[in-house]
Amino acid sequence: MTRIEFNHVFKAFGGGATRIQAVDGVSFSAEGGEVVGVLGPNGAGKTTIIRMLLDVFRPDAGEIRVDGALNGNRDDGFRRRVAYLPEERGLYQKRKLNDVIEYIGALRGMTRAETRERAAPLLKRFDLVDYAKKKVVTLSKGMSQKLQILLSVLHDPDVLIFDEPFSGLDPVNVRLVRQLVLEHRDRGKLVCLCTHMMAEVEALCDRVMMMHRGARVLYGPLDEIRRAHTDYQVSVDWEAQPEGLACVARVEKSDKLKNVFLKEGKSISDFMREMATAGRSVRKLSEGLRSIEDVFVSVVGGPVEAASEDVQ
Amino acid sequence: MTRVIAWYEFLFTVKRPAYLIVTFGLPVFIGMYAGFIMLVTAGTAKYAIEGLSAKIGVVDKSGLLEYAKEFEAAQADKATDEPTVPAEFEAAAKKLESMFENIKPDESKSFDSLADARASLDQGDIDIIVVVPTGFLDSGEMDCYTREWKLFSAIGAPKQVQSRLRLGVMQRAGLSDSELALIRDRESPGGFRAIAMHEIGPNGEFVEVDVLSRTLSLALPAGIAGILIMALLINAGFLLAGVAEEKENKVIEVLLSMVRVEELLMGKVLGLSAAALLQMFVWVAMTAPIPLITLALAGQHFQLGWNPAGLFISAAFFLLGFVFYGALLVGLGSLGNNVKESQQYSVYIMLLPVVPLVLSMVLLNVPNSGLARALGWIPFFSAPAMMIRVATGEVPWWDIALAALILAASTWAAVRFSARLFRVGVLMRGQTMNPIKIARLFFQA
Structure with a gap:
């Protein structure tokens, strides 16, 4: 299984007054069999991290290791094992799907026969068989999106780097891509997911690294991060009435839930017992755990935006 | 890779229709374009040739053209005789004939004075008047008169007269008819054989x-x-x-x-x-x-x-x-x-x-x-x-x-x-x- 490490990596763009520290001493690791979310607001340095991993840019300082090998990301062998789906996607509009697939297959070191063999089930799965002989320009945005995902996994990569893979997809295809991500993870592949769709992060990611202004601000298993940023113990549905119970210190209302803060020494069992004794019904009750979106907003201090990050 | x-x-480039059209179509287009230009040029050339053969009236005060006429008359008498052009230049002479067959032989009219020539010009008998002054040999200058100057309209006439003036000068100098005929033929464009150029070869001697x-x-x-x-x-x-x-x-x-x-x-x-x-x-x-x-x-x-x-x-x-x-x-x-x-x-x-x-x-x-x-x-x-x-x-x-x-x-x-x-x-x-x-x-x- 592939293992990637970033150790104290720095990268800046521009000079003088316009100098921007795009990546500021970031360290993290990720390995096969997990989905790692790389999160952050616009300009946080996510795309620069990816471009350095793909050796499009070289870091100013720090080291990048692949399977322990320093600068292993510069090897041709690593390139053949990587799939990259950038946020700003594009295709050769005037070429036929089959031609594009053949070309990408050739760039991945596959023969024409291998490419066809690999592409056939994927075309079927992504419902693109009927378009194989048509020009890319004839595809809808969603289909074009699917074609690009197809192209990225054509060579059965070990490392998948998906930047906003769900944008432009309908719910059915979101589920399709979700399945694809999980299948690859279950097969021991490493999936790096850059997305602003926090629901997908919660559904798919095992670990997350959150960046802000080039620096790593959060890093670790998803649930641990959520737990670490949660100061209440119980969440109940909006219609429940936990207010006034002896074990309850205070109640805060969020969008759909009430977050209950218990008094010191009180547990969830004490809370449930008191609710039952008081005859107050609860339709939904869960352990207190902030959503990753709440964590994101609290850490970054701004709304979640979906936009591209260009080279400075 | x-x-x-x-x-x-x-492959993607050469398969593009635009590439194929430009690659094979452009030479054809240029060929057609060149053909069009040539046709237009040919038409213009015809016009120019017609211009060259404009009806000329000559007022010769130098008397040199009389010598030329003398020579031409002698040549006319020999028209049925064997060609005066030596055998080695026969092919070139024939080529010249075919090239200039559209040019009319000298049909210029002689006038004693500019006033007489003007009257003929007014009547439309001639298109241009060339006056050769008495001191032509000293000055080399001639005067041309026409109804209205147009671009290229007065190029041919003086040259035709000049050419005949040269013949007149040589006739007066006493060159034989055959020598004059040769000069006349060689004076035509392309009439002279290319100049043989020599340089010092490896052996120190001139080689062509x-x-x-x-x-x-x-x-x-x-x-x-x-x-x-x-x-x-x-x-x-x-x-x-x-x-x-x-x-x-x-x-x-x-x-x-x-x-x-x-x-x-x-x-x-x-x-x-x-x-x-x-x-x-x-x-x-x-x-x-x-x-x-x-x-x-x-x-x-x-x-x-x-x-x-x-x-x-x-x-x-x-x-x-x-x-x-x-x-x-x-x-x-x-x-x-x-x-x-x-x-x-x-x-x-x-x-x-x-x-x-x-x-x-x-x-x-x-x-x-x-x-x-x-x-x-x-x-x-x-x-x-x-x-x-x-x-x-x-x-x-x-x-x-x-x-x-x-x-x-x-x-x-x-x-x-x-x-x-x-x-x-x-x-x-x-x-x-x-x-x-x-x-x-x-x-x-």
């Missing part, structure tokens, strides 16, 4: 120079250098469009995740250059034989004296120059946000290879001058300059080797330089570049 990229770039073959042998490399520049311009279009398309399509970032930037750059340069060269080859193959066939049909014998070594050296410089410029174009082209912007960055580069062509006469006549050597050693001029210089066969081997070495090293440097620019250039959008920005990006890539 470079080979794969080059092959697909080539095959001027046509030597001229063609020298003109050919200059022509091929011109083709190099034309091919570069075509290739520039392909390369800039290729990079801009991928940049606009945003495909480039995906490609860079699969292949090294140097591989992508070289693949593009080689593949698109091959497509440009194929296009040039088709054009040359469809058009180059035409002037050679024309010369051959005109009975001109020539030999293209270009040695294989010279050909090989020129081919090497051609290809090196092509890759050198191709790499620079891709690098600079990647900085633009679209084809138009990319062209602006590359236009200055594309002006440079034209310089040796402009100076080709210097390079051909003095191939080892300081200027010629400098042009051969500066990579921006090297390829066309060396192709022209090598054709003279006078450039020492060390000079050729040094120029090739510099160009090869510069090509390698150009690929490295452009790869760095390309690395950042293709990912930038919406930014206007200036040399400082380019330099900064170059060092940060």
